[in-house]
Amino acid sequence: MQVRLESIGCRLNIGEIEAMARGLAKAGHRVVGPGTPAELCILNTCTVTSIASRKSRQLIRQLKRANPSAALIVTGCDAELAPSEMVEIGVDLVVGNAQKERLLELAEAEGLLDMTPTDPDELELFEPGDSTRTRAFLKVQDGCDNRCTFCVITIARGAGRSVPADAIMEELHELQRLGYREVVLSGVHLGSYGHDFGDQRGLQHLVERALAETAIERLRLSSLEPWDLDAGFFEVFSYPRLLPHLHLPLQSGCDETLKRMARRTTRKEFSALVRDARRAVPDLAISSDIIVGFPGETDEEFEQSIALVEELAFSRLHIFRYSRREGTPAEKMSAQVRGPVAQERSRRMHALAADLEHRFNSKLVGNTADVLWETAEDHGQTLRWSGLTQNYVRVTATTSLDADLLNVVTPTEIVDVVPGGVVGRILNSEF
Template sequence: MSNNLQETTFAVTTLGCKVNQADSEAISDQMNAAGFAQRDFEESADIYIVNTCTVTHLGDRSSRQLIAQAHRRHPDALLVVTGCYAELNPQAVSALPGVNMVIGNTVKDELVSTIREKILTQGANEEQAIVTESDNTSILRRSLPVLPLDTQHIGSDNALNFDVQEEEPQPENPARLTPFTDNTQTSELANNRLFSRTRVQMKVQDGCDNRCTYCIVPYVRGKSRSRSIEAVVENVQRKARAGYQEIVLTGIHLGDYHPDEDEKLDLGDLIATLLRETEIPRIRVSSLEPEDFQLEWLEMWADPRMCRHLHLPMQSGSDAILRRMARRYNSERYRTIVQTAKRMVPGMAISTDIITGFPGETDEDFELTYQLAQELEFAKSHVFRFSPRQGTPAARMRGQIKDMDKKARSQRLLDLHEEHSRLFREQFLGQSVPVLIEQFKHGKWEGLTDNYIRVEVADLPENADGWQHTVVKARLNTLIGDGVYGTYVE
């Protein structure tokens, strides 16, 4: 590998949530700004950066598979692993063949400078480095422990008496809190590879103070912290000048956005400021927890720049199961939010997450979930079978559900999702709507409406610069797969 950074290539791949995607975009921005040359992950590169996920055991496995792929593709490359799996279990990651560096979430903002220093001083095949709070404190700015894993319900509802089995090992390296740094402050984007995404995943919040009993994420992301409104506005303005058409506000617990110490400001204040002080054409809000959602926020969706899409994880329609999950809302509160959003914002797409087979879920509990999903008619449902995550209270609860029952319940919800997805898209057939073109795939241009309908757009005229990153009007004609076929309208 050359010590000349401009001759050194890198590739980034990402698993997991939109926050991880935002982190990877920031890493790519920084690597390009530092002088490295970006390649696709499927290509040969001098440096591979794998941003991992650990939300389930499948995330761990997929992370290991991507690490192995990179090592096979170029055994002599510098292989850097970061993200939640790297934070949770750095020793296991460091033992994987080919891994040169392991960088936890809490020091992810030091990733590019660490790579740069290693290349300039050592090269790729020198001694392996594990860069996490527990192994290298020299690059840390602050270190505060998160709450330990336990079975305590932190919410304001009644405490839970969990029926748990014997103790099992805790996560090896739970995350610690570092300041919320702005790792996306880079120059205007000029590199075409950087401009491969039409929508910018903009992380405005990180970490989580909730302790849902099935979730490992708070222990690999640290406590909740937020970027200042001023920093977000500046970054959105920069992205708008660079030609981006849409930003997606993301966070591990986005609804807990509070940039001030006394928590007087919230997500609504951020959105209102962005609408007032920036000219970005579209603003999309990613996942929001129901307990955080304020109905008055819906008034901001009267602005056509606000994308008519809300992702509100339901998880269960049974209040008993919601309590066992340590969720901070009940089914009636959830119903009110969804119904109000649909009433106040015509055409609003509501998507959700649902877990089937949570420990203790009876047939009656599942029927409550099914009935609520049937009533609310989600535009999109992500259905997950409960997977015990080592180190979480739910993994030790009694009443674990048989796999065959989880599968059967999931299939019923998936069948319902297919029906509701079709009904949601059908109501827009015959309408002409704005579509943000994202990619040219299989000989056709594809894009998204503001309410998250994927559209294949035909009859676009020749354009020397292509249509990517452009908002066009398309008439929605017929359903295809999970999207819609449309034709260009001048």
């Protein structure tokens, strides 16, 4: 059967869809892209902002239009919070987040799919993500026990729970067998990994075990909440296969706003953590998330955010304009920030983020990085390859048309800075 898989939102959603692709491949199904008609479509939705929710529904309609006779299954946070609306727009099966891991099984029970394992010798040689088999997002944790007042994810995904380490090791071996060079360990609240098993240093132990028991070449951590880390955690970065990149969501640089957000950190604690991390890990890139226009954010509070973001010199910043999410405490807070004010704050924060990214990337010029090449664009006489450094900087490099760099890691000299990344010169003489 031809199955179209789509995901909106976070890396965790991508990881879940990739796991489904591996399950489908084992049963002999073929995952197809947008240009090929599908007999079944599966969409992992998102509701982190009102825009994400709108995009989820737009994609449902697009999938139906492009594949009118296909069955359509949706799962994920938007489907979890609005199942009846999904059915109204023509979805055949809605699978809640708690059942997501059993989605293929449930689809089979509904007669939408046959999941009988196929004899491996008869399998068409399909490997999930065939065209982009470079980095895999591996879900190791789901849910969250915190209650940040803006966050709908904690409502949609439930309490925190960790995937047992033995199952993760099996998945890592499988990803290695499929040829992935890099694995990103992902979770809603990754830093709490193992807490439900009573291991307060669970993530550190998981990383150590993954590096000791598998030969995955590059291991990366997705977003980590600052309060889960201490200076001792950074010792894990002494393993060179753990890539020197941390994504630490700050959300606001003002203590009063952080308190209203129920974030379990302060300006002082966050800054100290960043200092400890940089001291312990050379070449570390630290990226972050910021919300602008949170209810009650005054001009003075916003200026504190701007000042802290500048002082901490993040390598990259994801900026979210606060969006009211039903069922969250922040939705009911008084003093919602007016749209034009939030828009102007977003503009200023974006300008600062671009400047900081440029400053960080400029320091790489003249250095050599190991780049994992992921995609190529045809530019007539040449190919323009795009890849990632160890510390998560996007690199482009030009090669001849016959160079095949997909899923190859090369030493690359960084020669220039461009918006959104750097330009590299591949040092490997083969290319």
